[in-house]
Amino acid sequence: MRVSLQREIASMNFSFSTSRRAGRSPLLALAAASAFWAGGAASQPLAPAPEAATGRIAKAVGTAQRYMAAAANPLAASAGRDILRAGGSATDAAIAIQLVLNLVEPQSSGIGGGAFFVHWDEAGRTLVTLDGRERAPQAAKPDRFIGPEGKPMKFIDAVVGGRSVGVPGTVKLLEEAHKRWGRLPWATVMAPAIKLAEDGFTISPRLNGLLSGETNLAKDPRAAAYFYEPDGKAKAVGTVLKNPAFAATLRAVAERGSDAFYSGPIAEDIVSTVTGHKTNPGDMTLADLQAYKVEEREAVCGSYRVWRICGMGPPSSGAIAVQQMLGVLETQNMARLGPSAESAHWFSEAGRLAFADRALFLADPAFVSVPVSGLIDRDYIRSRAGLVSPDKSMGRAKPGDPPNKRAQLFAPSDGIENGTSHISVIDADGNAVAMTTTIEDGFGSRQMTRGGFLLNNELTDFNFAPEEEGKPVANRVEGGKRPRSSMAPTLVFDAFGRLYAVVGSPGGSQIIGFVGKTLVALLDWKMDPQAAVDFANFGSRNGPTELEKGTEAEAWKTALEAKGHEVRLLEMTSGIQAIVKTPEGFVGGADGRREGVAIGD
Incomplete structure (x- = not known):
């Protein structure tokens, strides 16, 4: 099965042309490739597409009767389905998917990064959210990204090197989730990624396109040897990549658990890579790695019409912002x-209000008192x-005054976010x-460890x-702090709690709009x-109203401008994975902007 899937990827017809065939739906038109964003960070503008567009694929809806995985x-999705076929739980499948994504989608996620995990236990009727977000090293200071002239560094200058690397949380998160909800042995759920790393996989058109557009990754000798030719x-697309170093890393973790990652040779290599960067070293220590802990957070839940929407709380701003937007749209x-300029007006205005509150109130709750209940209060x-106004855009919203807010003298800040991947799974139970x-930006800090993964x-x-x-x-750098996120892993329940x-x-700060649009x-x-x-x-992050280039949303531009919107057409490279439960089983969708699938039995 894996061989046929690799052939399928290699044969996918990605186009880098902006031309369209006559009569073809704009929704299915292939988008033009865009360059990685490397803009300045002096005022920390909101970033456009966090990963470059590499074309779009028309896909059929996925269906299954017993279980489904979308990645x-x-x-990666196939690895998850194999685990489900073997009797594994949704958690087992998610672990297998994540580790395979580390290989086949290395620009987006991996064990050198962090994640949020939202779990529903059907038998126990319980919802639990786990925070595996990266933490700043204890030595980190608020002026970490202030340059020698006293101004914020340019974004890409801050990114490349050890200065930007947070203490990874993904391995600890996967282990904690497996201890709680895993069904198959720990080594079994890691086996698909180990085998793929040893046997190799073919480079896909998307990965090749992103590598070709990347200018900093090849400066890292290990990454250059792995991803690039000597010239x-x-x-090229179809080249077989093998990663025995990553296989060895996973074997160590399979045998000794997360201790093998957070102490010993793997940890020493992470610290050496971070602190040894020639031009932009970081200050992570072995003590930082050994002190990392996964946090269980209270889920953020709210109603939307007859539905109940649940997601991840701070340090993620995702669930709060999505629920604020839906509350306005309600x-x-x-x-x-329906899908129209009028809907886009209300959706964009809702986004402005949510992002205004996000900029002022959201940060790591261990450092800042976040008024979660007030921010999602229905009356507020x-x-x-x-x-x-139904007739005119507010332009730029100001933060509100939610109930249960403690007196804090903070200033609003937008910040920049990028990167990411998403996994959705429902098992047979x-x-x-x-x-x-x-791992944040495309290819993270552009540093590869000896263990075969990017940081x-x-x-x-x-x-x-x-x-x-x-x-x-509120979201300033501090030692041991977790940076604010927009990630919004979301579960939807019907009026009967099912x-x-x-x-x-994925999508950086655009995640909030991507998830809101999908809901x-x-x-x-x-x-x-x-x-x-x-x-x-489409939507707004409390700046211009953004419409996805090359889609039917372009037709709304004139009507929105008539309401005073400043409209920008841009690439909006989401990677949405959605599974819906039906009386017959499951129906799934994987974003045509990326290579994913929703599959099951």
Whole structure:
């Protein structure tokens, strides 16, 4: 099966042309490739597409009767399905998927990064969320990303090297999840990735396209030897990549658990890689790695019409922002409005309000008192909805005054986020996992360890400037702190408390809009999961109104501008994975902007 899937990937027809065939739906048109963003961070503008676009694929909706796994690459989804076939749990499958993604989608996630894990136990009717977000080294100071001239560093200058690397959390997270909900042996769920690392896999068109557009990864000798030819060109589509070093790393973790990663030779190599960068070293220590802990967080849940939407709490801003947006949209008949400029107006205004609150209030709850209950209070959200005019955009929203807020003198900060991948799984017993996982920017800090994996640049999710207008920023760098995230792994329950959908996406701070759009498409517009994830992306992060280039959303530009929106057309490279539970089984969708599939039996 893996061989046929690799052939399928190699034969996928990605186009780098902006031309379209006459009569073809804009939704299915292949988008043009875009360059990696390397803009300045002086004012920390909101980033465009976190990973370059490499084309789009028309996909059929996936169906299954017993279980389903959806992931951003067919080999990863297949590994998850194999685990489910063997009687594994949703957690077992998610672990196998994550480790295979480390190989086949190395630009987005891996054991050198962090993740959030949302789990539903069908028999126990319990929802648990685990925080495996990276932490800043204890030596980190608020001025970490301030350059010698006293100004914030340019984003890419901060990213490349050890300065941006946070203490990885993914391995500890996977181990903790497996202890709680795993069914198959730990070594068994790691076996698919070990085998793939040893036997090799073929480079896909998307990975080749991203490697070809990347300018900093080849400066790392280990990464250059692995991903590039001696002449500096990215290894071609179809080239077989083997990673025995990663296989050895996973074998050590399979035998000795996470201790093999957070202490001993693997940990020493991580520290050496981070602190040994020639131009931009970091300050991580073995003590930082050994002190890392996974945190169980209280799930953030709220209602939307007859549905209950649940997700990850701080340090993620995802669930709070999504629920704030949905609360504003609940005041409108989105089903009647349908996909239209009018819907985009309300959706964008809701995004402005949510991002204004996010910028001021959201950060690591161990360092900042986050008024979660106040931010998702229905009366508060309705009062915010009253600020939206049906006829004119507010332009830029100001943060609100939620109940249960403690007196804190913080300044708002937008920050920059990138990268990531998402995994959705439902097993034969009805247990579900929504896991969003990341190494932040495309290819992280552009550092590969001797253990065969890339390290994150998660610390650039902190605000570069520790103060704004003389006030401290909640999401400033501090030792041991977890940076704010927008990741939004989401579970949807119906009016009877039954699991209905598992949804999530990569995309940096755009994740919030990507997930919100998908929920509206599923719940209000009654699209099937594939149509919902493939539908045009749009929204606002409290800046311009963003419409996805090359899609039907472009047609809304004039009407939105008539309402005062500043509209930008841009690549919006989501990677949404959605599974919906039906009386017949499961229906799934994997974003056509990436290579993924939703498969099961």
